Amino acid sequence: MNAPTRFAPDRVTPSAPDTAPLRRFVRDFADLLDDTDDLDLILEYGSTLLARLVSHGGWLPEEYAQPHPERYQQYLLHCDSAERFSVVSFVWGPGQATPIHDHRVWGLVGVLRGAEKVQGFGRRDHDGALVQQGPTRDLLETEVEAIDPREGDIHRVENAFADRTSISIHVYGGNIGAVERATYRANGEERPFVSGYANPALPNIWDVSRTA
Numbered sequence: 001m002n003a004p005t006r007f008a009p010d011r012v013t014p015s016a017p018d019t020a021p022l023r024r025f026v027r028d029f030a031d032l033l034d035d036t037d038d039l040d041l042i043l044e045y046g047s048t049l050l051a052r053l054v055s056h057g058g059w060l061p062e063e064y065a066q067p068h069p070e071r072y073q074q075y076l077l078h079c080d081s082a083e084r085f086s087v088v089s090f091v092w093g094p095g096q097a098t099p100i101h102d103h104r105v106w107g108l109v110g111v112l113r114g115a116e117k118v119q120g121f122g123r124r125d126h127d128g129a130l131v132q133q134g135p136t137r138d139l140l141e142t143e144v145e146a147i148d149p150r151e152g153d154i155h156r157v158e159n160a161f162a163d164r165t166s167i168s169i170h171v172y173g174g175n176i177g178a179v180e181r182a183t184y185r186a187n188g189e190e191r192p193f194v195s196g197y198a199n200p201a202l203p204n205i206w207d208v209s210r211t212a
């Protein structure tokens, strides 16, 4: 009879994923913001960068992909040192949804796993209630959408699936967890909102020895 294995670290500790795609993304995004402050260019080229990032999901560490049983999670993955942009993973449990909310900075949303339903809101009616802006749209896996405050940035988002987790990667033009913004009731009533983040620690994307 063979002696039992006493310790097998590679089996009890899942190996961390290669975060090189996220590292490359934040480098490229910082370069983009060094090159231009033209919002049209930022959204156009930023969308291309985010589409590449969400084209496969192996780089996202599992701790930043965990749903919460009661509410959606927003994990900070990276914040630019000058807070010009931040990158988060947004994790939706089955059927979870945001309240109606705004952003007050530009944003990009790319779906990494699953799908989302997005409903925009535009002008207010004569009673002050928010009016839906077009139909509810599906944002599918690998698709990217821009949030442009010049065109209106109020929306409600939900997991398109009632039976599984969805994950999207968002980029915002600021330290989004600290931005003073608002949620809205359907009657238009506005409430101050600062989202914060679900995680106390960031993923280590800078250990280049792992991929050297």
Ligand SMILES: [Fe+2]
Pocket (backbone or CB within 6 Å): 101, 102, 103, 155, 157
């Ligand atoms: Fe949003």
